[in-house]
Every structure is written in C-alpha cells, then in structure tokens.
Amino acid sequence: MTRFEVLILGNSSATPMYGRHPTAQIVNFNEQLFLIDCGEGTQMQLFRYGIRSNKISHVFISHLHGDHYLGLVGLLSSQHLMGRRADLHLYGPPPLKEILDLQFKHSDTQLRYRLIFHPTRTDGVDVLFETPALKISSFPLRHRIACTGFRFDEGKRAVTLNGDEAERLAIPMSYRKLLKRGIDYVDADGQVHRAIDLTFPAPPSRSYAYCSDTVMTDEYFGAIKGVDLLYHESTFLHDMVDRAKETFHTTSLEAAQVARTVQAKKLLLGHYSARYKDLQPLLDESRTVFTETFLSEEGKWFLV
Amino acid sequence: MTRFEVLILGNSSATPMYGRHPTAQIVNFNEQLFLIDCGEGTQMQLFRYGIRSNKISHVFISHLHGDHYLGLVGLLSSQHLMGRRADLHLYGPPPLKEILDLQFKHSDTQLRYRLIFHPTRTDGVDVLFETPALKISSFPLRHRIACTGFRFDEGKRAVTLNGDEAERLAIPMSYRKLLKRGIDYVDADGQVHRAIDLTFPAPPSRSYAYCSDTVMTDEYFGAIKGVDLLYHESTFLHDMVDRAKETFHTTSLEAAQVARTVQAKKLLLGHYSARYKDLQPLLDESRTVFTETFLSEEGKWFLV
Structure with missing residues (x-):
C-alpha cells in the first residue's frame, strides 16, 4: 500500500515553550515529501527526526504569521549551502515572495537551485498540484490575515x-x-x-486536510468534507472561546464539532497555546464530542 | 564584584547540525542582558537556558546572513505577544529595519513596546552605548557582506x-x-x-570582544586590543585556510594568532562548520599557538 503519513515537527502556537516548536508538518506520500508550514527551527526539527530536507519537493505556507513561516529562509539557505540542485516548489501568500527576495538580496544569496513560487488564493478552492496519484488543493480559512488550509487527496487506488x-x-x-x-x-x-x-476491489482513496489557523466557520466545511485525517488547530480550551473568536482561533471542543460535522474519520489537535503545559485537558474536551481525537506530538507519524 | 559573563546560545555556522544552533550570545553585565546576534531558534534557546527574554534591553546584530539574525522576528513577536512594555534597542545593518518592517506589515503586527533601531556603520569604530559602568562599541570586520564586531568595555571600577x-x-x-x-x-x-x-586599588576594568564573521586581517586588531575575553569565529581547521579566505572566514589557527597578536587573555572559538562533528581538533589546533583557548559550548557561561 502506498505510504501516506503525516509527521508533526511542531505543535505550538505563536510562542514556543516547553520544548514545543512552532507549526510544521511533513506529509510523506509514497516517499515524496511535502512540507506544510515552516515555523522557526523547522530545519533543526527535520534534522532531529531524520528527514532529509533535500527530499522535500514542495512547501506549502498557510499564512504570514511568523510561527508558520519564519523557518523558511533558514531552510532554503541551508539547502543552497548543502548543494541542492533539484527544483523546489513553494506555495504561499503573494507577499512571501517579496519577503524572501528582500532577505536573499541583503544576504547576497543567489540560490543554486530553482525556487518556483506559486502564490496562493483566498477566493476559493484552488488545485495546486495534481498527478494521477495525488491532488493537493488549497482552500480559504478565516484568520486575522489571509490564510489557507491544504487538502491532500489520493488518486484512484489500484485493484x-x-x-x-x-x-x-x-x-x-x-x-x-x-x-x-x-x-x-x-x-x-x-x-x-x-x-x-x-x-x-480498489480500497477507497485516502485524504488529509490541514486547517491552521482559523476561527470556526462553516465556510470551509465543504472543502474538508469526509477526510480520513483532519488536522485542526485547537489553540484554546472552550472556556476561552471568546478569546478564541477574538484572535481568530479555535477551541478543542470546536475542532471536535468540525470533525463530526464534516464526517472526518480521525482528528488531530495542535497549535496549542503556551498557557497549556499539560495538553491532556484539550484531548479530553475534544473526545467528549469526537472520540477519534489524537494530540499531535512532535516527532510522531500519523497514518492517513 | 559586578557580574560580567557571556552565555553561548549557539555555536554553529550557517547550517545547524548535531544539535548545535546558529550564532547567539547573551552578555550579562550587572544583571542587564545584551543579546549579540540572534540566529534561528534563539528564543527557544533562551527558554532552554532559563533566560527571561523580557530582561534583554539591547540587541546587536553583526550582519545579515541568516544564521546571525533569522531568530529576530520570532523573538520580537513573542515579546510582543507576552506583553512586553519596556523599550528594546536594536543595533544592526541599515537594511535590517526594512526586513523587519516588511514582515511586521504582512503579519499585521503593531508592536506594543518601543523598538528603537540604531543602524550600525562599517567606516570605523562607533560607540553604541555608554554609561559610567559600561561602554559598547562596534567596529568593522571583513566579511562577504557588511559586518561589524562588538566590544564591551567595563567602566572604571571602584576601589x-x-x-x-x-x-x-x-x-x-x-x-x-x-x-x-x-x-x-x-x-x-x-x-x-x-x-x-x-x-x-580598583581592579583593572574588564573587556569582551566579539568577532564573527570575518576573514583574518589586521584591520580590526586595534579595535580588540588587550581584551580579557575574545570570541573569534573559527569556522574551519587550518588545512582549509583557502576555503576560509574564499568564504571570508577564519581558521582556528588564525583565531589563535589574532588572540596572541592583540594580547587577549582568553580566546573563545565558535561558528563551527557543519563538517566538524567533533570539535576537539579545532581546540587542539588553536592551543598550539594560544594555550588559553576554549570551545564555546551551548548553555555554558564564560567569565569575562
């Protein structure tokens, strides 16, 4: 069976604490590596968990809050220094290009590999990558700044x-x-x-959806319908739902409601606020609504 | 006696490996904290070693290669999120301001504290900070892009x-x-x-100089003359001196020659290339010329 797994590299929200790192994930689909978000320290996390960065072919950045992309320049620069030659496709909000260009300009860096930038859109679902085996799409989330989620759909499987x-x-x-x-x-x-x-008969095709960061709204439910594995941010416990709404985030109870509504098979929580040293209450709260909930833990692989 | 110590937060050159981190140091002078360089992951390193980031009052960035400043936006953002109110003084190459402004603009961040930017100069020694107890100056180094070192001079000590x-x-x-x-x-x-x-009688005043990154040249010897503790980059062993010159870096043997020439009391090596898993050869080589050499180790405090 084709490998289709997600590795958590960071599960922390904005302020990294307790050894937790800002958001980053690797999707391994049939030994092709896709990186979703790239918080500060991602290149060190990749090294720690034995992932060869030069095998990453596509990078997806959800939005331009620092905890989701500040590790990108370091990763791209290290790839350059380590002699990468293979193309790297980068998907993210349009200003990301300007941010990278400015930093490469002042560090006098001319990448030795092709970095191909694809701006993401927030006006609807957009197919970013498509082969017979795998399709990757972006879809708008609702956050304080422009933000998209990503969905990975396996193609038709063989009998x-x-x-x-x-x-x-x-x-x-x-x-x-x-x-x-x-x-x-x-x-x-x-x-x-x-x-x-x-x-x-061919087994059903598998799918993974990534939702971070967003306030809960039914606007994106259609885009993540019926996925096998749903990663949904759960920055707060539900007693802080007002704070969650104010900051355009989600509670663990709401994440569970989303998973149940869209009929996901499994839910993965993450993007934990620095106020929670112990994460068990987030898991417990979510399971009151959706039993197949799991905590994203750094260094752990999850099957789609 | 007034505390005057240096904490190593990162000792790696461009590509972080073996659990080593890119360059960052804390100077604690009489419980006032100064941060020198701020490579990716510095905020996590500060947390790891129990340094309260909100006690840092001044940050000094030597140059705009990523391994010396990519942790800055994350640190500044986290300070903002954690409610910092105190002013923060930032010294660095002029384009650093533009790089920060662009990222804060696209993350829609208005810092809740005052970040006061002071551009550094590379046309000579420049006094950046001065009180009766402490003077901090920058001086030009010779690297591939504009780069300065920093020197900390204790004021006249009391009898x-x-x-x-x-x-x-x-x-x-x-x-x-x-x-x-x-x-x-x-x-x-x-x-x-x-x-x-x-x-x-008053004991002699102490001094610390920080030199990273630079090729060895006598142009900066005057600026670091007679310091008690000299941090000098030593990216390579001397068998790679050609590579060192080509990339505007220094070998451990050259670092020792600098220390001996400027009559430093102690030498601290750092900015190790990713090619050296074992650092002992760098230390051994330096000690053939300058016995009072030490390896910078992450998490270790060095007395000035």
Missing part, C-alpha cells in the same frame, strides 16, 4: 490481485497485470477467467 | 575597602563609603586615617 486464486488457476505472470487492469484472461482451453472474479 | 583594617580601627560605617571615594577619615583624637591606606 489488487487475488494471488491465491491466480496461483490455483496457474494464470501466467504476464496476464496477472492485465487482470488488475480489468482485462479478462482466456486460457488455452478457451475458458474465460473474469478479471472481476480474480481481483479485490 | 574596595580593607574591611579588616577598618574594623580594627573602629571606623564608623558612614565614613567607610567616603574612604572608598578617597576621602581621609579624621577620628575624635584628630588622627588622620588615609583613604589610600584603608583601601585596595
């Missing part, structure tokens, strides 16, 4: 062969691939072996 | 009282302060007790 049955009927190897493509096999005696009888 | 002798002669408390100011004491019998006989 699998009923190997035991193929073996029993002594179907030649070269025909087994054809069976998986739906082509029936006719043996030397003229007997037809139907592809549908010799294969298992 | 100390010979307490035992004062006690023996039963000199009243209120006169002891006067003795330290050089005023003789005349007792009830008219006998003169000379201040000079009842005090120890």
Whole structure:
C-alpha cells in the first residue's frame, strides 16, 4: 500500500515553550515529501527526526504569521549551502515572495537551485498540484490575515490481485497485470477467467486536510468534507472561546464539532497555546464530542 | 564584584547540525542582558537556558546572513505577544529595519513596546552605548557582506575597602563609603586615617570582544586590543585556510594568532562548520599557538 503519513515537527502556537516548536508538518506520500508550514527551527526539527530536507519537493505556507513561516529562509539557505540542485516548489501568500527576495538580496544569496513560487488564493478552492496519484488543493480559512488550509487527496487506488486464486488457476505472470487492469484472461482451453472474479476491489482513496489557523466557520466545511485525517488547530480550551473568536482561533471542543460535522474519520489537535503545559485537558474536551481525537506530538507519524 | 559573563546560545555556522544552533550570545553585565546576534531558534534557546527574554534591553546584530539574525522576528513577536512594555534597542545593518518592517506589515503586527533601531556603520569604530559602568562599541570586520564586531568595555571600577583594617580601627560605617571615594577619615583624637591606606586599588576594568564573521586581517586588531575575553569565529581547521579566505572566514589557527597578536587573555572559538562533528581538533589546533583557548559550548557561561 502506498505510504501516506503525516509527521508533526511542531505543535505550538505563536510562542514556543516547553520544548514545543512552532507549526510544521511533513506529509510523506509514497516517499515524496511535502512540507506544510515552516515555523522557526523547522530545519533543526527535520534534522532531529531524520528527514532529509533535500527530499522535500514542495512547501506549502498557510499564512504570514511568523510561527508558520519564519523557518523558511533558514531552510532554503541551508539547502543552497548543502548543494541542492533539484527544483523546489513553494506555495504561499503573494507577499512571501517579496519577503524572501528582500532577505536573499541583503544576504547576497543567489540560490543554486530553482525556487518556483506559486502564490496562493483566498477566493476559493484552488488545485495546486495534481498527478494521477495525488491532488493537493488549497482552500480559504478565516484568520486575522489571509490564510489557507491544504487538502491532500489520493488518486484512484489500484485493484489488487487475488494471488491465491491466480496461483490455483496457474494464470501466467504476464496476464496477472492485465487482470488488475480489468482485462479478462482466456486460457488455452478457451475458458474465460473474469478479471472481476480474480481481483479485490480498489480500497477507497485516502485524504488529509490541514486547517491552521482559523476561527470556526462553516465556510470551509465543504472543502474538508469526509477526510480520513483532519488536522485542526485547537489553540484554546472552550472556556476561552471568546478569546478564541477574538484572535481568530479555535477551541478543542470546536475542532471536535468540525470533525463530526464534516464526517472526518480521525482528528488531530495542535497549535496549542503556551498557557497549556499539560495538553491532556484539550484531548479530553475534544473526545467528549469526537472520540477519534489524537494530540499531535512532535516527532510522531500519523497514518492517513 | 559586578557580574560580567557571556552565555553561548549557539555555536554553529550557517547550517545547524548535531544539535548545535546558529550564532547567539547573551552578555550579562550587572544583571542587564545584551543579546549579540540572534540566529534561528534563539528564543527557544533562551527558554532552554532559563533566560527571561523580557530582561534583554539591547540587541546587536553583526550582519545579515541568516544564521546571525533569522531568530529576530520570532523573538520580537513573542515579546510582543507576552506583553512586553519596556523599550528594546536594536543595533544592526541599515537594511535590517526594512526586513523587519516588511514582515511586521504582512503579519499585521503593531508592536506594543518601543523598538528603537540604531543602524550600525562599517567606516570605523562607533560607540553604541555608554554609561559610567559600561561602554559598547562596534567596529568593522571583513566579511562577504557588511559586518561589524562588538566590544564591551567595563567602566572604571571602584576601589574596595580593607574591611579588616577598618574594623580594627573602629571606623564608623558612614565614613567607610567616603574612604572608598578617597576621602581621609579624621577620628575624635584628630588622627588622620588615609583613604589610600584603608583601601585596595580598583581592579583593572574588564573587556569582551566579539568577532564573527570575518576573514583574518589586521584591520580590526586595534579595535580588540588587550581584551580579557575574545570570541573569534573559527569556522574551519587550518588545512582549509583557502576555503576560509574564499568564504571570508577564519581558521582556528588564525583565531589563535589574532588572540596572541592583540594580547587577549582568553580566546573563545565558535561558528563551527557543519563538517566538524567533533570539535576537539579545532581546540587542539588553536592551543598550539594560544594555550588559553576554549570551545564555546551551548548553555555554558564564560567569565569575562
């Protein structure tokens, strides 16, 4: 089965504390690495968790609050110094380009690899990346400044062969691939072996959605409908819902309500406020509404 | 005795590896905190080593290579979020202001404290800060882009009282302060007790100089002459002296030659290249020329 997992590199909101780091995640899809957000210290976190930064091909920045992008110039510069040659695609709010250019100008840096910048939009869902195996889209969130979430949708998955049955009927190897493509096999005696009888149906395609930072609003529910794994920020406990709304953030109870409403299969909390040293209450609160909730923990991989 | 110490927060050159962090140091002078350079992750390092960031009153940035300043926006933003009200003085190359302003603009941040920017100069020694107790100057280094070092000079130190002798002669408390100011004491019998006989001379004033990043050249030797503690970058071992010159850096052997030439009392190496996992060879090489060499280690305080 194609690998499809998320590694948490940072789970802290604005002010990093208690050894927690600002937001960053790696999505590994079939050994292709995608970086979502890049808070300060991301390059050190990648090193700590054994991720080879030069294998990252695409970077997605949700918005221009420092805790979501301040590690980017350092990461890009280190890639340059370490001899990267492969293209790097960067998706983020339009002013990000200006911010990078200004810093590279004053550090007199000419990157030795191609950095291809794709500005994100906040006027609707936008497909950023698409192959038969994977589609990545952005969608608007509602935060104090322009912000998007990202959704990863696996393409149509392959049917699998009923190997035991193929073996029993002594179907030649070269025909087994054809069976998986739906082509029936006719043996030397003229007997037809139907592809549908010799294969298992394709398992459903998997999907991951990333929502940080945002106040809870049904405007983005459509874009994250039915995902297998939903990462949703949960900066506060619900006793601080007023503060959450005021700062355009979400409570852990609200994150659970979102997960239930959009019929996500699993919910991952994160972007914890520095006021919570102990995160268990955030998890407990969310589980009162949505039992399949988990805390994002730095260094931990989550299956989509 | 007035506290005068340097805490190493980061000792790595451009690419942070092996748990080492990019350059940042705290100078504690009499419980006033000065930050020199602010590489990515500095705010987390401050937290790790128990330094209260809101006690930092002045920040000095040597130059605009990312490994010396990319932690600044994060630190300034966190100070803002944590309710800082005290002024913060920032010294650095002129374009630093533009870089900060652009990022604060796009994150829609209006700092709640006063950030007072002082552009540094590279045309000579410049006094940045001066009180009777402490003077801080910048001086030009020679790097690929505009870069300055910083020198901290303690003011004239106080003479100390010979307490035992004062006690023996039963000199009243209120006169002891006067003795330290050089005023003789005349007792009830008219006998003169000379201040000079009842005090120890003031110990020599201490000084610290910070040199990173630079190629070795005698142009800055005058500015760091006779310091008690010299921090000098030593990116490479001397077998890479050509590479050092090409990249405007220094070898550990050269750092030792500088220390010996300017008659520094102690030398602190740092800004180690990512190619050296083991730092002992850098120390050994330097000590062949200058025995009072030490490795800067993260989390370690060095007395000036």
